[in-house]
Amino acid sequence: MVVLLSRLAVTDCLKLCHSVVDGLCGREPPRRYHYSTNWSLEEWLELLNSLTVLFHVAVGKNSSDEEVLAGLSDVGSSHAEIVLSVLRARQEEIRCALLDRTTSISSATLQDFDWQLKLALSSDKISSLHIPLLSLSLDVRENGALQPVTMEMNREELNTLITSLEAANKVVLQLK
Numbered sequence: 588m589v590v591l592l593s594r595l596a597v598t599d600c601l602k603l604c605h606s607v608v609d610g611l612c613g614r615e616p617p618r619r620y621h622y623s624t625n626w627s628l629e630e631w632l633e634l635l636n637s638l639t640v641l642f643h644v645a646v647g648k649n650s651s652d653e654e655v656l657a658g659l660s661d662v663g664s665s666h667a668e669i670v671l672s673v674l675r676a677r678q679e680e681i682r683c684a685l686l687d688r689t690t691s692i693s694s695a696t697l698q699d700f701d702w703q704l705k706l707a708l709s710s711d712k713i714s715s716l717h718i719p720l721l722s723l724s725l726d727v728r729e730n731g732a733l734q735p736v737t738m739e740m741n742r743e744e745l746n747t748l749i750t751s752l753e754a755a756n757k758v759v760l761q762l763k
Contacts, residue, residue, distance in 0.1 A: 597666065599622075619631050645674055646678055656671060700725050702721060722737070
């Protein structure tokens with residue numbers, strides 16, 4: 588409901604938009620008590636949510652000025668231009684905040700991996716096995732420290748791992 592912005596003077600609109608971006612970037616967000624005479628609590632929350640989504644989507648999809656202005660068609664042209672100017676002025680800052688939020692899902696990152704295929708011919712209990720085993724070595728960086736992780740899997744365990752990784756990849760692709 589960005590249309591609620593039209594109740595605000597243009598200079599106050601500029602301050603509000605910058606405050607919303609500040610909140611997106613992890614700094615002090617706008618406070619309702621500054622604007623309590625303009626909107627009810629429900630309208631305030633709707634407006635904040637609408638502006639936040641607008642900034643997220645516009646930066647995330649790298650929207651053109653025309654696309655952003657089309658999304659702001661309910662608001663007067665002066666208010667729409669203010670929102671667009673704030674978006675363009677702080678686009679890189681918003682993008683960095685969105686990237687930080689995305690990468691903070693996990694502090695561990697994969698630095699390197701190595702794999703070997705082995706064939707177990709026998710064991711101390713069975714004289715003839717012929718079971719293929721995959722040895723997977725991962726170098727994971729977590730909190731600045733490099734930690735080696737090694738695992739050995741049979742065919743079934745490997746298929747389970749591959750299925751899990753494919754499912755995770757689908758989720759990541761849906762988030763993009």
